[in-house]
Amino acid sequence: MNAIDQTELLRALPYARRYARALTGARDSGDALVAAALSAPLPEVPARLALYAAVARAVPAVPSDTGLDTMQRNLLLLTALEDLTLGDAAIILDIDRAVAEREVEAGRNALRATAATEILVIEDEPVIALDLKRLVETCGHRVVGIASSEAAAVRLAAEKRPGLILADINLGRGGDGSHAVARIQEVMSVPVIFVTAYPERLLTAEGVEPAFVISKPFEPLALAIATFQAVHGARVLPAA
Structure with a gap:
C-alpha cells in the first residue's frame, strides 16, 4: 500500500x-x-x-x-x-x-434502450414517492405500487411480484423500510435499491447491508444506472 x-x-x-x-x-x-x-x-x-x-x-x-x-x-x-x-x-x-x-x-x-421492469416503491413521504414514480417512469419502468408502511410493502410485494424494489429506510410511524425488505425477501428473490440521505450509515460492516444504495437528493441518471445494475448487473467475483 x-x-x-x-x-x-x-x-x-x-x-x-x-x-x-x-x-x-x-x-x-x-x-x-x-x-x-x-x-x-x-x-x-x-x-x-x-x-x-x-x-x-x-x-x-x-x-x-x-x-x-x-x-x-x-x-x-x-x-x-x-x-x-x-x-x-x-x-x-x-x-x-x-x-x-x-x-x-x-x-x-x-x-x-434497456428493457423495463416493474417497480415497487416503499416511501412514506407522498411528494418523494411521486417524484420517484415519475423518475422511474421516465427511465421506462412501471411502478406497480407505492407503500408507505412495512405492512403495505409486504402486502403489495406479494400481490404485484415486482422485478425491483426502491425503498426508503425511515418510514416514520409506518416502520422501517429495511425490515419490510427483509420480510419480502424471505418469500421472494427481488433486487432492492435503498434510497437514503445517509448512505454511509448503511455501509458500516455491521449487520445486514444492502447491495445498492442511492444518496438523497439524487439525479435521474443515478437512479437509472442503479436500476440497470440491480436488474441487469452481472454478478461477478474479483479477478484472481
Missing part, C-alpha cells in the same frame, strides 16, 4: 464499498472486490479516487448482452452514483477525457 493517509482511506471506504457493490451487482462480491483492491498497490492520487481506481482494476470485464459495457458502467456509476466529475472518473479509469466523454454518452444511450 502506498503513502496515502490511512484516515482518508477509512473515510473513503464506505463510498468505495457502495461503488463496488453496484459494479458487481451483489453485496458479497462487491466487498470481496474492495478487499482485493486494498491488498494491491494504490495509485498516487487522492484517497477516494485511489480506492475507486483499485476497485475498477480488480473487477474483470464481463460481456453484456444489454449494450452497456464494463467501461460505460464504470463511468456512469462514478459520475452519477458516486457524484464525481467526468475528469476524476477519467483519472480513476486511466483514460483520456475525450474517451470518457464519448463512452459516457454511449452509456446513456444504452440505458435508454
Whole structure:
C-alpha cells in the first residue's frame, strides 16, 4: 500500500464499498472486490479516487448482452452514483477525457434502450414517492405500487411480484423500510435499491447491508444506472 493517509482511506471506504457493490451487482462480491483492491498497490492520487481506481482494476470485464459495457458502467456509476466529475472518473479509469466523454454518452444511450421492469416503491413521504414514480417512469419502468408502511410493502410485494424494489429506510410511524425488505425477501428473490440521505450509515460492516444504495437528493441518471445494475448487473467475483 502506498503513502496515502490511512484516515482518508477509512473515510473513503464506505463510498468505495457502495461503488463496488453496484459494479458487481451483489453485496458479497462487491466487498470481496474492495478487499482485493486494498491488498494491491494504490495509485498516487487522492484517497477516494485511489480506492475507486483499485476497485475498477480488480473487477474483470464481463460481456453484456444489454449494450452497456464494463467501461460505460464504470463511468456512469462514478459520475452519477458516486457524484464525481467526468475528469476524476477519467483519472480513476486511466483514460483520456475525450474517451470518457464519448463512452459516457454511449452509456446513456444504452440505458435508454434497456428493457423495463416493474417497480415497487416503499416511501412514506407522498411528494418523494411521486417524484420517484415519475423518475422511474421516465427511465421506462412501471411502478406497480407505492407503500408507505412495512405492512403495505409486504402486502403489495406479494400481490404485484415486482422485478425491483426502491425503498426508503425511515418510514416514520409506518416502520422501517429495511425490515419490510427483509420480510419480502424471505418469500421472494427481488433486487432492492435503498434510497437514503445517509448512505454511509448503511455501509458500516455491521449487520445486514444492502447491495445498492442511492444518496438523497439524487439525479435521474443515478437512479437509472442503479436500476440497470440491480436488474441487469452481472454478478461477478474479483479477478484472481
